[in-house]
Amino acid sequence: MDTRRALLHALASGPVSGPSLADELGVSRAAVWKAVESLREEGFAVESTPDGYVAPDDPAYCAAGIEFELDAPYTVEYHDSVGSTNDRARTLAEDGRSDIVVVADEQTGGRGRLDREWVAPSGGVWASILVRPEVAPARSPLFTLAAAVATTDACREAGVDAGIKWPNDVLVRDEADAETRATIGDRGGRKLAGILTEMEGEADRVSWLVLGIGVNANLDADALPAGATSLRAERAKTATATRDGNAADIDRRRFVSRLLERFAELAAEPDAVLSAWRDRAITLGRRVRVETSTGAVVGTAADVEPPGALVIETDDGPVRVHAGDCEHLREVGESGSDTE
Numbered sequence: 484m485d486t487r488r489a490l491l492h493a494l495a496s497g498p499v500s501g502p503s504l505a506d507e508l509g510v511s512r513a514a515v516w517k518a519v520e521s522l523r524e525e526g527f528a529v530e531s532t533p534d535g536y537v538a539p540d541d542p543a544y545c546a547a548g549i550e551f552e553l554d555a556p557y558t559v560e561y562h563d564s565v566g567s568t569n570d571r572a573r574t575l576a577e578d579g580r581s582d583i584v585v586v587a588d589e590q591t592g593g594r595g596r597l598d599r600e601w602v603a604p605s606g607g608v609w610a611s612i613l614v615r616p617e618v619a620p621a622r623s624p625l626f627t628l629a630a631a632v633a634t635t636d637a638c639r640e641a642g643v644d645a646g647i648k649w650p651n652d653v654l655v656r657d658e659a660d661a662e663t664r665a666t667i668g669d670r671g672g673r674k675l676a677g678i679l680t681e682m683e684g685e686a687d688r689v690s691w692l693v694l695g696i697g698v699n700a701n702l703d704a705d706a707l708p709a710g711a712t713s714l715r716a717e718r719a720k721t722a723t724a725t726r727d728g729n730a731a732d733i734d735r736r737r738f739v740s741r742l743l744e745r746f747a748e749l750a751a752e753p754d755a756v757l758s759a760w761r762d763r764a765i766t767l768g769r770r771v772r773v774e775t776s777t778g779a780v781v782g783t784a785a786d787v788e789p790p791g792a793l794v795i796e797t798d799d800g801p802v803r804v805h806a807g808d809c810e811h812l813r814e815v816g817e818s819g820s821d822t823e
């Protein structure tokens with residue numbers, strides 16, 4: 484463990500005396516002091532007290548803040564602003580790195596799937612996890628599902644009742660209003676988060692996977708595209724906002740830590756991912772229309788099968804789709820006309 488990491492680890496359990504940490508690690512006192520200074524420069528305000536160095540009460544949203552007390556095997560690289568955290572993670576992958584998470588406060592060139600734009604102003608959670616799992620490329624969709632489960636759980640812990648729309652949107656259930664329906668269609672709810680997975684693989688093994696996760700955290704709805712919502716906007720609608728005074732903002736540091744811990748748990752146990760995904764899905768049982776590269780499939784979403792295919796019961800029997808854009812359709816008998 485490097486000195487910075489060891490210092491962060493030690494700070495998690497109380498005051499740290501510089502000289503004894505230096506002895507313990509077999510490094511000079513100056514090296515410990517340098518590590519303290521570098522944490523402070525990152526924004527992690529280590530205090531000097533008569534008992535030794537002490538961690539800040541309320542660590543900032545920065546690399547050391549996220550790594551502090553993090554129970555997951557990742558290093559964090561933090562940027563105030565970056566083009567796209569996925570692009571940065573891809574560069575790190577090409578440099579041979581792994582188990583690193585790129586986090587940014589703002590992205591100036593955030594990307595969705597199929598080169599769509601992802602709006603990512605300051606205040607959101609924009610993160611890309613770079614891993615090298617020992618699995619065949621065909622199993623990689625399981626990691627996208629795991630990222631969706633981890634994101635949903637972190638949103639729920641933040642007090643927002645999120646669910647997953649196949650394959651990778653995290654939504655707050657809501658009936659679309661007429662305008663939303665006319666412009667972007669009914670997604671089954673307001674979009675809170677999206678996931679963009681990119682990978683490089685050989686025939687039988689994934690070389691690297693980048694799971695790009697974008698969560699609208701402390702943002703106002705008017706900074707976001709139509710049909711989107713944020714954790715702050717949702718919390719403001721509930722009692723959480725009043726209990727905390729006006730603090731409807733979520734603690735992004737804690738949020739990212741929880742998301743990473745949950746993702747690490749699921750990534751270590753890929754066989755448990757599908758059932759966790761089903762439990763949080765809002766798509767199953769719904770009438771859907773999925774636009775695939777070979778055309779639209781319309782029917783009832785019946786199940787999700789390994790490694791992440793949606794099974795749709797159509798008039799001509801079950802059809803399995805592996806990728807596409809999924810729209811939730813109104814049930815027969817619901818008011819208004821179907822969008823089919």
Ligand code: BT5
Nearest residue numbers: 567569593594595596599601602610677678679695697711
């Ligand atoms: C996604 O694409 O939902 C994947 C988004 C992944 C973003 C993360 S942020 C960290 C990492 N770095 C990146 O550069 N990307 C990843 P897709 O399903 O194609 O949805 C894109 C569509 O969602 C857009 O066409 C808009 O309609 C809508 N959209 C754009 N920004 C949004 C936002 N902030 N919140 C909700 N919807 C948004």
